[in-house]
Every structure is written in structure tokens, then in C-alpha cells.
Amino acid sequence: MSTNPSEALWLDASHSVTLENLIDLSGLSEAEVLELIDAGALVPLDVQAVTWTFAADCVLTVRQASRLRAGLELDVHSLALSLSLLERIRQLERELARLRAQLPVFRRY
């Protein structure tokens, strides 16, 4: 895992953020973020660690959670379910993109 210079942060699985960063960037309260962790929507990199860190793409998850909650007035369990379904869709899209990249393109010579 590498940490970014403070200006630009890549929000992907190869970078990490602290719980504090996550709360700060999410637009949610500490209690709400802890609720999401409790409901399994956010998973710390090492649950046993004293200070929790998360993959940086969790920032996208919390921001999405914040938007969904505000826009659709969802309770925390519906929210956790929605987030996991959206993540599943993203995984499938990545897999599709992978398969498409590996398919040769037909061309006339």
C-alpha cells in the first residue's frame, strides 16, 4: 500500500485511507460511518489493527452512501444492501471490460 502526496489521491485498492479520512470525506457523521462498517458495507483492511485503515476506493463507497441516503432517504440496512449490489455491478463491468479487451477484432486484409 502506498500513501499519496496530499494533493492528489488515487481512489483505488492500491492506496489506503484512515477511518478519520473516510469520515471527513464522506459527508456522513462518525456514527453513520461506524454503522456502515457494522452493517458490512465498509471493511477495514485489518480488523484487528488498533487504528483502522481502508482501501482508498472505500471513499467512493461512502460518498455513494451519502448520496443514496440523502437522495432516497434509506435506512442503514437498505443502504448497505444497495452499496453491495452497486459494487457487484462494478465488478461485473470490470470483468466484461477484461473479456472485451482480450477478444481479437475482426479485420479484412
Next chain:
Amino acid sequence: MKYKDYYAILGVARDADDAAIKKAYRKLARKFHPDVTKDPQGEAKFKDLAEAYQTLKDKERRAAYDQLGSHPIGEEFQPSRDWGREFNQHFNNGESSFEGIDLSDLFAGLSRGGGGGRSRANTPIPGEDFEVATQISVEDAFAGTQVKFDLTFTLDDGMGRGRRESRTVEARIPKGATNGQRLRLRGRGGKGHNGGRDGDLYLNITLKPHPIFRVDGHDLYLDLPLAPWEAALGGSVEVPTPAGPVQLTVTPATAAGRRLRLAKRGLPKPGGGEGDLFALVKIVLPATYSDRELALYAELAEVSTFRPREPMIEETAHVD
């Protein structure tokens, strides 16, 4: 300012009760929420829906809105002096112009946070975050690049009213981007007030389709067309890479469909390191042949013991 009919946006009657308004909002919100909508206009529609709901679900704001009266949608209008006296403190203090103010900002001072401009003077207000989609080329992702866009900032005039202003923002995308990746640029969003932190700029990066390279994460794929004799005899071929062409050794008797790996010739990863470039072997044939070529092929057919369809026929022969 332009009139927006919040009741029409939600599809409810002007005398609809709270329950009806809530139900109407939820049904439409599920359809147009930016995280779930398939509609390209979804985000804009959702913004209108949210604005309508925020106004109509609050008793005070709804009363203020109803008092504006009913106007044709999109028509320019000004709230009357009486309206100003009853609902808008700033109007009371001689601020008679509503220039540059959006309808949605009119109710901002009511109920929420209470008291209008003066009592907000000391609360830290964080700056707006912006999320922007940007498309760059594979070459840009390889080398890093500068991007520019116009953003509409809502500037607080210090009294709780928003003024919209468009500004061009330049940002640097460092090496490491790929399709679907997000980048957070700290403090590049709207300015915070009273000690509130500046907002951030989030870039949603996509890569433009490339004529040669196909992208899979930080790996790249390209088709490597070989003539039959090249695959059979082997040799050295030139292959394009984002950093420039390189020589690739094709071993003799290379099969069609093989993936030849050019290590670390893909896109740079943000955490360090590079993806790979894979050349997919495609045996290709010309569309026309000279007589001499056909003669040589006929000779080859005579000499070769290669029977490509034998396995297929053997398999189906067992069906009784």
C-alpha cells in the same frame, strides 16, 4: 429568476398533503438518482426533484413558495415587495434585486439553520465538492496530462444567498490513470467560509477507445497479425507500445491465439510499477493470391500431413 413549478416536477396537485408529496418524491427519486439511473438526463432531473422536495416538504418553505403565486414554467419573474417583507430578510433591508439568484436559493434562509444571514456569520461552511467526468487518451494516461473544465461555483455572498459563477479549472492527472479510475484533488473545489475547509475536486476518468490498444486495468492488449509463414518460421516483428515501437521475437511454430507478453510495457500503476502489454497472435491471409502463390500453397497441401478437422470428426463419430 426563472419560475419552476415544484408541484408539476413531483407530479402532485398544489393541495397535496405531506404523505402524497413524500410518496411522489420517493418513486421518482428511485428512477433518477445519479447512482442508479440509466437515463442520461437523470442527474439533471434528480437535481430538480430534490430541489422541489426540499421546498415542499418543509412547512415554512412551502408556504413561502406558494406565496410566490403560480407562473408559466420557465418565465422570468420577481417576487413582490410584500413577499420580500414577509419571507426575505435581505429584501427588507433594501436589497431589492434578485439578480443572479436562483429560485432554489430563495428559501435557503428559512427553517434550516434559521435566522437568515446574520446568525450564519460565524459558522464554518465547508466548500462545495465537485465531481467531474473526464475522458483522456491512452497516451495521456501513460504520460500524465493536464485537463481543463468549466465549473459553476456557488459563491456565498456572505448573507446566505448563493450567486452562480462559472470558472475554468485546470488540473493535473498524474501517471497511473486507467479506465474508470477516480482521482481526488484536495482543495480544488469550492472555497470554504469562516474557517470551513475548501471543497475537493473528484475526477471520474475514462479512456478514449484507442485504434490499436485495448485496455484491461493497467494491462494493454493488441492484435498481432502474422502471415502463415511468419508464424511457421518465426522471426523478429515490430510492435507498437505507448512508449514507442519495440522488437518482439516470434518463435518458430507459433500457434494462432497465443498471447505474447511484453512485460511492463502497459500503463503505469499509481502505486508504482507497470502493467503488461499482451500481443494476441492472429494468423491472417491476404484477400487475393497470385498464380505462383496458389501453386506454392498447392505444393504445401500435398506435402503436409496436417489434418485440422480430424479431432472434430472423431468426436461426432461416436453419436449413434
